[in-house]
Amino acid sequence: MRWLKCFVFVLLLVMVGCSPLTLSEESEEESVVVNTTEVEQNSCLAGEVYIVEEDTCVLPLECDDYDSCVARGDELVYLLEDEYGSLTAEESVSTDLEGTHDLYVYEIDNEKEMIFTDDDVTTEEIDYHAELWFDFAWLIPESEREDINQFIIFESGDTLAYVQQYDDSGQYWTLGMNKENIELASETMITYIHEYAHYLSLKDGEQNIWVELDACEDILIEDEGCFYEDAYLVYFYEQFWQRPSEYENDYVSEYATSSVFEDFAESFAHFVLTPQPVELKTLADEKIAFFYEWEYFVELRAQILTRAATWLVRAVV
Incomplete structure (x- = not known):
């Protein structure tokens, strides 16, 4: 959950679980793209490629293994920072309206790229x-968000967005978004990627949602969830949160200090939107480097950045 600045952080999580995909699984679902060479062909600009199934324009991925995807991701981050400045800048502030109040509920047809209510x-x-x-949907590949099939518009003075599991099977998820538009494009990006990181760390396969917490025989984290031993969040917790640091520089943001769940999500967003750390001078650098241990995350980062580039050129007027 992303909260507005200047608010006391409260963790509101619906416990579910997640199973990591491999690059081979990802490649089996790879979308067909059509090269675009003319401005405005399929609404794409010169140099972009058109993903037919998603009606989305992206930059070419141009990577096919770990090293090339790290390099491609860094190349895109540097290009975008040169054009737009920091990709992790935020400026929202809280208001007097506390909590979240749902206004509209939409069902999502990811295959047809439609919403309805x-x-x-x-x-x-x-x-x-x-x-x-x-x-x-533009920022996150369709194959990586198929189980997020409900969208809620809410009003709140202290929450920007949230994700939560909404069905008894633990498979399907809701994305909630504040009705007030976020004016800063970088904040929109980091908010969506932060929430997506919660989904990655909590979706089906990461947690055992079928047992009561007091009966957990796997890994109980902060009395909030029973996680399988190979869950991303378990690795993150064991490395960084068994003895949480009290130093601000050991976190990528102030919000990351609030819990291991928010630290994971904030660190993932910075992993995507900042260059790979050359030297691990702080614990915050180590948290970003944590995600480079998975080839899946490295390719996903590159994919998101090819989309962020084409989204930003349309979002920033």
Whole structure:
């Protein structure tokens, strides 16, 4: 969950679990792309490629193994920082409206890239809400978000976004987004990627949601969830949170200090949106480097950045 700055951090998580994908599994679902050489062909700009199934334009991935995907990701980060400045800049502040108050619930058809609702909503509102959803859908490959198939618009003075599991099987997820538009493009990106990191660390296969916490025979983290031994969050917890640091420089952000769950999500977002650390001078650097231990994360980072580049050129006017 992403909270606005200047608010006391409270962890609200619905416990579920996640199973890591491999590069081979990812490649089996790879979308067909069409080279785009002319400006505005398929609404894509010169140098972009068009993903037919998603109606999305991306930059070429141009990597096919660990080293080349690390290099491609760093290349894109440097290019985007040169053009737009820091990709992790944030500026939102809290208001007096506490908690979240759901306004509209949309079901998502990821295959058709459509959202729909039975709620009483105007055409203008649904167009705006669709824009919020498709910002997220543009940044995250469809094959990596198929189980996020519900979208909630809410109002809140202290929460930007959240994700939560909403079905008894532990498979399907909701993305909630504040109705107020985030004006800073970098903050929109880091918010969506932060929430997506929660999904990655909590989705089906990461947690055992079928047992009571007091009956957990796997790894109990902060009395909040029963995690399998090979869960991403377990590795992160054992490396960084068995004795949490009290030093601010050991975290990528102030919000990351609030819990291992938020530290994981914030560190993942910085892993995606900053260059690979050359020297591990702080624990914060080590947390970013943690994600480079998985080839899956390295390729996913490169994929997200090819999308961030084409999203930013449209979002920043």
